[in-house]
Amino acid sequence: MDTSSPAAFVNGALLRRYIGQKVRAVIQVIRSDIGSVIGKSTDDQQIVVKGSPNPPLTTYIEVIGIAETENTIRAEVWTNFGDSFDVQNYNELCKLANDRREVMTELQMEVEVEETNSSSQESLLKPTPKPQVMYRCKKCRRIVAIEENIVPHEPGKGEECFAWKKRSGNSEQVQCSSIFVEPMKWMQTIHDGLVEEKLLCFGCNGRLGYFNWAGMQCSCGAWVNPAFQLNKSRIDECKSEPNSNLNMETG
Structure with a gap:
């Protein structure tokens, strides 16, 4: 068992x-x-x-x-979890997480570089893989997400989406200050049975963001549900080398 x-x-x-x-x-x-x-x-x-x-x-x-x-x-x-819950979004999350499990191998948070000494013509004719976008903790440089883990959302209408007390007075459309991702194994707090909590880096324990099963509002005004948020100010976006093999797994 x-x-x-x-x-x-x-x-x-x-x-x-x-x-x-x-x-x-x-x-x-x-x-x-x-x-x-x-x-x-x-x-x-x-x-x-x-x-x-x-x-x-x-x-x-x-x-x-x-x-x-x-x-x-x-x-x-x-x-x-209360008397109201978005079962449709949770059901889609279950499907998404399990699809990822079938495709991905055991969780590896570091880039594994595989070098080959083969100089055969067949190898030379293989197309160069497209560099993978990945996101690292700014503090300890651990990889916390890759491009495939991103959960996209339709940009909101900025200030008019927020309650009066949360408005800053800037009428221009606000850019997203965070990215939203799938739940992943390194997010220890989501495995502790909590509905909402901080997301801490598995490497340095620094705060990277927040999660809430009931959802939360992006800085652009869009509502994301459920929400696993990583603040852009706490992560770096970079690209892997073409021969890098990134293996990530959702929670």
């Missing part, structure tokens, strides 16, 4: 892939019995969560635990 790795984000359909492993899921509570909670996953499938949470429970809860069967989780951590 593999319980050591970070919990995989799952909905009802994905749960069967992780039997015997640690998973996390958001459940809409239907009823609570002694020793278990019956609910619906974000893709509208019935899930039985074993365990005894501390009451009261909100309509939506997040559970982290071991997948026992294709529709049963034995919960270790229970977190109330």
Whole structure:
């Protein structure tokens, strides 16, 4: 039974892939019995969560635990997520995170440079790979994200998107001061069952940004939900060498 790795984000359909492993899921509570909670996953499938949470429970809860069967989780951590939750966005996040798991190899946060001594004509005819955009912590230079991890958003309309008390008086459209990314394994705080918290660099423990499952507003005025925000002032954008092999994995 593999319980050591970070919990995989799952909905009802994905749960069967992780039997015997640690998973996390958001459940809409239907009823609570002694020793278990019956609910619906974000893709509208019935899930039985074993365990005894501390009451009261909100309509939506997040559970982290071991997948026992294709529709049963034995919960270790229970977190109330409130009475309203964007299940569609969370469901898309589950799909995105699992698609990434299938493509990527084991998490490696450093660039691995592979040198080859082959001078065959076949090697010479291979097209030069396009340099990969990557983002490093300004303080310790660790790679914290690559271009593929970016979650794009439609730029907002600046000041008019904000409440009066949050406006700066600048009527011009504000540029994005952050990038938003997928959840990744190095983001330890998202694996602790918290709804929102700071994002700390896994190398130097410096603050890089913030996350909030309920979403947050970008400086351009756009609303991103859920939001895993890295402040541009705390990271550097650079490009890898053409022969660099970057392996990243989401959380």
